[in-house]
Amino acid sequence: MIIAGTPPMSYYRLHIMKQKKRIPALASPSHAMILPAQLAASAAEAVRELLAEAAAANTTRSYATALRYWAGWHRARYGVELALPLDEAIVIQFVVDHVARRGKTGLTWELPSEIDRALVTAGLKVKVGPWKLTSVVHRVAVLSTAHKLKRLANPCEQPAVRTVLSRARRAAVKRGERPAKKTAITKTELEAMLATCDESLEGLRDCALLHFGFASGGRRRSEIAAAQMHDLRRTGLDSFIFRLEHSKTQQAGPTSASTPDKPILDRSAHALAAWLERAAITEGAIFRRLWKTRVGPSLSPAAVGEIVQRRARLAGLEGDFAGHSLRSGFVTEAGRQGIALGAVMAMTEHRAVSSVIGYFQTGGAADNPAARLLEP
Numbered sequence: 001m002i003i004a005g006t007p008p009m010s011y012y013r014l015h016i017m018k019q020k021k022r023i024p025a026l027a028s029p030s031h032a033m034i035l036p037a038q039l040a041a042s043a044a045e046a047v048r049e050l051l052a053e054a055a056a057a058n059t060t061r062s063y064a065t066a067l068r069y070w071a072g073w074h075r076a077r078y079g080v081e082l083a084l085p086l087d088e089a090i091v092i093q094f095v096v097d098h099v100a101r102r103g104k105t106g107l108t109w110e111l112p113s114e115i116d117r118a119l120v121t122a123g124l125k126v127k128v129g130p131w132k133l134t135s136v137v138h139r140v141a142v143l144s145t146a147h148k149l150k151r152l153a154n155p156c157e158q159p160a161v162r163t164v165l166s167r168a169r170r171a172a173v174k175r176g177e178r179p180a181k182k183t184a185i186t187k188t189e190l191e192a193m194l195a196t197c198d199e200s201l202e203g204l205r206d207c208a209l210l211h212f213g214f215a216s217g218g219r220r221r222s223e224i225a226a227a228q229m230h231d232l233r234r235t236g237l238d239s240f241i242f243r244l245e246h247s248k249t250q251q252a253g254p255t256s257a258s259t260p261d262k263p264i265l266d267r268s269a270h271a272l273a274a275w276l277e278r279a280a281i282t283e284g285a286i287f288r289r290l291w292k293t294r295v296g297p298s299l300s301p302a303a304v305g306e307i308v309q310r311r312a313r314l315a316g317l318e319g320d321f322a323g324h325s326l327r328s329g330f331v332t333e334a335g336r337q338g339i340a341l342g343a344v345m346a347m348t349e350h351r352a353v354s355s356v357i358g359y360f361q362t363g364g365a366a367d368n369p370a371a372r373l374l375e376p
Contacts (some may be wrong), residue, residue, distance in 0.1 A: 183319030217347030218330030221323025
């Protein structure tokens with residue numbers, strides 16, 4: 001039981017000490033550590049199961065990376081290979097090892113410096129120091145999924161672990177930490193970026209890509225890269241219909257709750273038609289790599305993000321732009337123009353209102369009548 005007013009770290013340490021006898025001793029100094037070159041057997045098995053479960057390559061990759069780090073951290077911290085199920089005290093130790101807290105001398109965390117450096121040397125960590133809370137939460141969520149898939153007792157769902165993460169989240173908010181969000185590309189930014197696209201093959205491709213990504217409902221960069229001609233049909237001089245067969249929220253294909261047909265109309269349809277005609281694309285990927293005047297294979301999701309960033313730079317826009325900027329910008333602009341939330345979600349394929357409402361409300365914030373109470 002947690003007593004009101006008790007400092008969070010006091011509770012964490014007390015909980016860990018109670019279970020200390022159940023946890024192996026710390027590993028030897030960093031010069032004697034042998035970090036695993038591959039995943040521990042149990043983690044590797046979990047990855048294979050995740051590969052079968054998850055259709056999105058990015059999700060699979062991030063899960064594998066997270067489990068690889070769990071295996072390395074566990075070996076470095078305790079001197080033994082990771083084996084599921086884990087004890088909840090080990091999960092708590094992982095959290096306090098990686099989440100910074102404000103101490104008497106400033107921000108501090110529990111991961112010993114020699115282990116921290118060893119993890120960086122092994123390529124499991126980018127740099128020494130604590131992580132953002134979102135990174136820790138992601139890795140705990142991956143570990144939780146691994147336990148669920150193996151139908152083992154899940155330490156990540158224990159009250160103590162949830163309390164630790166909850167307190168860490170509150171502390172981060174009090175310190176002013178906020179999730180980093182990419183700058184939204186609304187209509188104003190989009191128009192500036194489109195103005196940088198000339199009549200060259202590259203200019204036509206980038207113009208069509210920006211129009212397609214925005215007008216079809218704020219498509220993710222992976223969806224733009226994966227767009228195929230067999231999912232696109234022309235319905236008039238000024239219109240296309242793109243059928244979104246797979247997305248992050250419908251990895252097994254369209255469901256009864258989805259609206260997979262996305263219209264591409266007017267200017268956006270003209271831009272897309274101009275690119276397809278000049279590039280002579282009739283089948284395969286819609287958006288392709290270019291070698292001067294030669295059309296190559298499909299773009300990668302990373303390349304889509306780079307095109308968005310490049311066009312933002314050419315337009316002289318200030319902000320942190322990425323592929324996701326088209327998606328957040330679409331929702332923000334829709335809120336600004338007073339489009340019904342249901343209509344917006346039908347285009348974006350957001351399944352939860354909570355995932356889209358923040359951008360939507362931001363777009364319409366200036367039109368809130370409650371903000372004009374002092375006007376005549």
